[in-house]
Amino acid sequence: MSQNERFDNNDSDSLILSFNGDANHEFQEINENLGIVRDVIRNLVPLGAIKVAEGIVIEPVVDYVFESCKRNPNMVFVTLYYARGLQEIDHHEGDSVGPALRDMRKKRIECSELLARELVHKFNDQDLLFTKVLTKRYAFSQYDEISNRKNALDLATRLYSEMGNCGAIFLSDNEVQACVYALWSGHLVPRISRTFPILAVIDYYIPNHNLNFLENFKNLELLNIPRNQYLLDVFSYIMFLIIYTMVAANYNEIRELNGFLEGSMYLLVFSFILNDIRTLQKHGIKEFLYFRRILSLILHVILATDFALRIKHVTSFDHSIPQFHRKALSLVPIFLYWRVLLTLEAFQPIGRWLTQISRILKKSMSYYILLALAFIAFFQSFLVLENTHKRHEGDDDHLGDKNEWGIFALLVKGILNAPDFPGASKLENRFGFVLYSVYVFTVSVILFAVLLPLFMTAFATRRSVPEEYLAHFAHIVIRKVKHNQPTRYNYPSPFNLLYFTLVLPISSLSIIIGHNHIRLYANIEKFLTRIIFFIPMIGFALIETHFVNDKQDKEARDLDLRELPGLPFPEDEKQMLRRILYGLNDIKEQHRSLHFRLEAIESQLA
Template identity: 25%
Template sequence: MERSGTALEAAPLLHTDPDHRSHAFHPRTVSRVVDRIKALTMELLPIQVDPEELTSPTSSILSIEVVEAYEKIAGDFHRCTPFALMEARRYFRKQAYLNPSDSDENEGRKLACEALARKIVARVPMQDQYSLLSARFTVIEEDGDESLPLSVLESAVDQHAIFFLSSGESQRCVFALWRGLLVQRVKPNGAIEYEQYKRSADYSGGFLAHFDPDRVGVPRYQFFFRILLWIIFLMAYTVAIQTPDRGFGLEDVLLYVQVAGYVLEDVTKMYKIGIWSSLSFWLVVNFSIYALLTVAFVYRVADLATHDSHRSTQLRLVSFQWLSSAAPLIWMKLLTIFDLYQYFGTLQIVTFRMMRESAVFFTLLALLALGFGQALTGLDVADQSRDSTEAVIHSLIQGLLGSPTFEMYEKDTSSSYPFGQILYYGWSVLTLVILLNILVALFGSAYQECTDEAVPTYMAFFAGKTISAVRAPDTYVYVAPFNLIEVCILPLEFVLSTKAYAQLNRYLMGTLFCVPLCAIALFETHFDGTRAKDFAALTEEPDEFGDAEEDPQPCRTSDDMGDAEEEGLEISKVSFEELKKALPSLTRSVQGEILWEIKELKKRLDKMENDKKNGGKGSKE
């Protein structure tokens, strides 16, 4: 079903019109472009190269000629070239994992594809970059199915392509999306692209010009609105766990209604963009919270449905035990308030990287724990007594945490002596001396990797956060838990006309979000003073100094700030063009410059040789 254009429209919630595809070219066409890029990249990098040589602005490998060759590789379908390069990057990343012997070569090809995509986007005029970054394409997957529509920006976020996402072009697009200067629009053919906000010409208009329900979906406003709702959720949760003897009150209603909205939102996002694309640390935290609160809710409902007072007390106790267990995770979510700042965002990245690196530690720990646990409990069974099995497990955990219970395996207290004592000594040495030091080394390595590239890593993190906010919203953005209301009116989409359904949603959103919309309109009209400059900056190159006078004259008039300069004194004794001739050329590296000079010299020698031959022939004649 084709929809009327609103500022933040995306794909419909439940269905799409096959006559209006959300991508530009046939997936087989794009796949053939990707295959062509793979083949050319294999020719470009048949051997391992230094990664810095690929990311350098003056790279002798990814020269201007190479970039121009890749620009022509798709012919009339050049609009999909950056996306195809990112898909080729995905292929080489997979090959680096599957073929360890060629890992370095494939890592170089992967980085080359990413760098080429960045260079090609940078060569496009600014006003066309946004549509290029947002145009969605599909490819044919290995199983023969068509992939989900993706833009080059979304593909880069999925692959965590730091070098591409940290480019000025990507960050300008991301930041404009974050502030609502760019919005998603649905084209007549169903394609989704980023365009300048439709009310940009009215940035100096009045309050009502900015009271637009679609502004709720702007990532920046959506972010703060979600934080406010999460604080309300936290307050309701705090009251609920502090009053276990009360009945099912208002705080419980707020708590579980918000949980239902959050669950629906996350499930919808996973359905739209795929499980692996949406998987993140915070998604795991979210579903852990949902699981704990769901169990607590089930026990609470059982408590309310039970007439036996003793049984009801037991069920309520279990319910509040599960409810209280979610507190650390709920408070942890408040970290997302501060990740707008680079320090806290980098801190989160370091923490996530450390947790990922700790997988090696926990794998070794699990294997050792199973082995030592089986040995110690086996000694317990050999003694025909299973009374101390639970104590054995606790002793292993205490030993790991730095408080080993050696007295449990002494001669006077254990029948497993001396084997149990020797095994426990071995467990303590392996965990406290070896494994924990391995963990510290892994954490140190992860921290070093993040801090070495703190700025580009944070840029990629911020890009992922912004794109996730606009990537899979409904056609009309209802922030959870208000999405439960959207579900209730969703059947009307098949009854009402498109115009009537759109009008219903806008009226409903204007009513539900009246307070935040008033705050947004007030901010944009009175406090966001740089908005006119921000809209202008969307199409103006930031490095252009067209207004600068290259050969200025001294001030020849006297005023309150000083006397006029003496006649005969000049600023531009040497013209600006003459000064520019003294500057070095940075379009090529030192090696590239030398090669270029050699080529120029060879051309001159060839010309002299040809002239000599032609001159010799003329003299004979």
């Protein structure tokens, strides 16, 4: 071995040792900061002393945590990690613990969230706030896999999604929303490491904005921006709604195929199903617990049944099948319009309205459960009464052909405020009338108990709807970012059909040939992707060139302020005091540096 090679090996070994030392020091700092935050929250909220979180997390407490954690950017992540841990403990134990302990944990979660929000305001540098405080992925040991590491925004969205009354305080903050909007618009993009067996995001960075249309058109990374992905989803569902409307309008003759329109409709359905299968494969069954996914599954089942009946009708001469085919197709608009409306939830007016509706429905869900229980109970009562009356009379025709479906229709009329007392009297002249009267009275009381809280909740929660919507918007963005991370390029519906037809066979062929031709496969994939997304890339390049600013000003960062960008936004007292304190700190730092320089000059002169 030569002397130069020996020096190179020694240098590489020293670099590895220094890297391991820095990593171990970082893990040690994170664990120490977690202990500091845990002790502070425990002292603030002891068992049996439940107070308002805003009155507990005051400025001296925030300053103490900020200085005790040595102004390390990981303190926000650590604070939310502690809140997330309390949430996990509360979910696992459930009702096995006392109500006092559960209330204490909820209050500690709220205080941790409020403390994390105030700690965010301590960082004055926007680049540091975006790349280190909110989006940097931290770990507590070197054994944590890179693909499983979380950042502060991930933890906050998990708090919001699994406990609806938590997470909104942190996610609706102006500075946090600035980072969320940067992720949404592509001002902050992930740096993906492709050296691992599984593609993983290692950190985020702020790219340079390009005003050249041709350069933006060549940049395929625009396909991974959540805003552009969302626009493609909206376009696909609106196109599906238009095509379905045209197919339904031209359905004069059932035996005539609608040619291109009907084929396009079924191709879109097939692309949606492929997209759901891919989502299930990558993210598991938990991704399908959202209401929009449930609506999509119902739509796919109905349209798949419609397609099967259509094929059976084309290949047979049975005239009863087209009737079932049209019945299945008639159910589609009931779910399709709601699905399209839920797709538009990122637009602020529609999103706020949907947030208000969902919150009202969640609070009134107990009344609907009570109404369903009353319906089932009275259905069984009338069923028993019918069977008893049959045995007593010995004549089935005396009941007026009153079967299970007739009882069901009778009870539905009671819910719709159109009671059928003569029909109830046919079951049993006196007792049937009395039982049906009790049912109508019970249903009326429940419905009044539902409607009044609905309107009361609508007026009471109007002020908190913007904060709830901002938290929901952050949840949408982070979920979209997570979906985009493990892949090189994303192919939403209906472009995924071209992916499975053109790109995937080449990928399988490259695996068979070997890893020596990975660069060739990547170039072929880029070429095919440019062909597939030729028209969308023109639109995205125009947006990046003409409608995106290089720097995010306050109006572009705050979703609420973008509605009225011309009005001046007054600062509150806390913001003014915070700005004054930051200015004083800068002056102190300048005086300190000047003092050090004077001491150095005096020492040199001496």
